[in-house]
Amino acid sequence: MTVTQQMHHPDLNLLMDILPEESEVSDTGELSIGGVPVGELARQYGTPAYIMDETGLRRQIRRFVQGMKSRRPNSEVLFASKSLPCVAMYAIAQAEGLSVDVAGGGELMMALTAGVNPGNIYLHGNAKSDAEIQMALAAGIRAIIVDNFNDLDRLEAMATKKQHVLLRMIPGITPATHASQVTGGNDSKFGLPPADITRAIERIARHPLLYFEGIHVHIGSQVLETEPFAQAVKSVAEFGSFDTYDVGGGLGVKYTYDEIAPSVEDYLDTLTEAAARLLPAEARLIIEPGRSLVARAGITLYSVNTVKTTGKTFVAVNGGMADNIDIALTGQRYEAVMASKIGAEPTVVADVVGRQCESGDLMCADVPLADPQVGDLVAMPATGAYAYTLANNYNGACKPPVIFCANGSSTLAVARETYEDLLRTQQPALQRRW
Ligand SMILES: Cc1ncc(COP(=O)(O)O)c(C=O)c1O
Secondary structure, three states: OOOOOHHHOHHHHHHHOOOOEEEOOOOOOOOEEOEEEEEHHHHHHHHOOEEEEEEHHHHHHHHHHHHHHHHHHOOOEEHHHHHOOHHHHHHHHHOOOOOOEEHHHHHHHHHHHOOOEEEHHOOOEEEEEEHHHHHHHOOOOEEEEOHHHHHHHHHHOOOOOOEEEEEEEEEOOOOOHHHHEOOOOOOOOEEEHHHHHHHHHHHHHOOOOOOEEEEEEEEEOOOOOHHHHHHHHHHOOOOOOEEEEEOOOOOOOOOOOOOOOHHHHHHHHHHHHHHHOOOOOOOEEEEEHHHHHHOOOOOEEEEEEEEEEEEEEEEEEOOOOOOOHHHHHHHHOOOOOEOOOOOOOEEEEEEEEOOOOOOOOOEEEEEOOOOOOOOOOEEEEEOOOOOOOOOOHHHOOOOOOOOEEEEOOEEEEEEEEEEEHHEEEEEEEHHHOO
């Protein structure tokens, strides 16, 4: 393909479909999120920065919460908080009527700090420690999802008052998604094989303080069809009659102009129709969306640090795989736009790359860009899920801040890490030995 063939900028409607719902583009082509222009956000908080559209996020939460309640009154939507674990987000989840699932002690601590009612918290994990089980028991959380017999050993030994548990079963379903995002295949490290479930249920039933509520499955993430979710319902239904069936999360989202994702409504229709057909009428149905709740509400805002042409043209931004490792980890593709020049005629087709020392730190290939200059702002849409939470310190990067925007004002939810933060855990004593 020649440069001129590639050099078209996407239709504004295509872009608006992957930007947060409360996005606007000014007459001069400047993007704003929740009514706050990106230039203002960059001046106030610096870049890179994770910017969240709080209004769009709350609207999406309501689509799930109200959508589930209207289709199946005896149901519960848990925010899979691994997708965006920060105190501000836990507080929003609680205020909007979501329960939360936590994947370990750290997330549990943040949820409790945010004021989430312990009665709305569920604990997951395939390698829970004694300390984490103890924390969960002491907090009096709603349920612990038992993943294996060692979890059961610990619970049997440590429970001092009544504790509800669910059992995670391997459903043997492998939806079409990236291999690292399939969790429900027969050789999964998560959960117990179906053949072990009856034995686990019997053990729980024998314990005076443990109460067996039902079965949990999670088939994978970024699943772009609805049918596997009906299969997930079938896999738990086949196991018998319980109080609760938790079919996990996994609904995929639209990251790129050409990607097609099911709507929340289609997903809920498929799930609840399968549940109406296959589950006991009075049973509670739980889902655990993460990505599909928060991904679209977020963008990452970068500044251009370098523009250069070698065999191809590169626009290098001041972030990369340290703040969005999903691209390298799962092969997820994203789009990138010049955030203050939207709609301007492209002058170059370039690879937008990060600043980390890996050739795999390619953020977006062959992007038509309007005259990219050092200091220009670049926005990467649909980064509200699994970007902040997977951020790391590779090459000494400081994790970017998280900022929530609504109705023209912005609030800092997580501060930018500093070099002092990086040094805080380093031990100078060791340096002296060398
Ligand atoms: C047990 C469990 N529930 C829910 C989720 C959320 O998945 P997603 O963000 O794809 O909705 C995950 C993610 O891996 C998970 O492991």
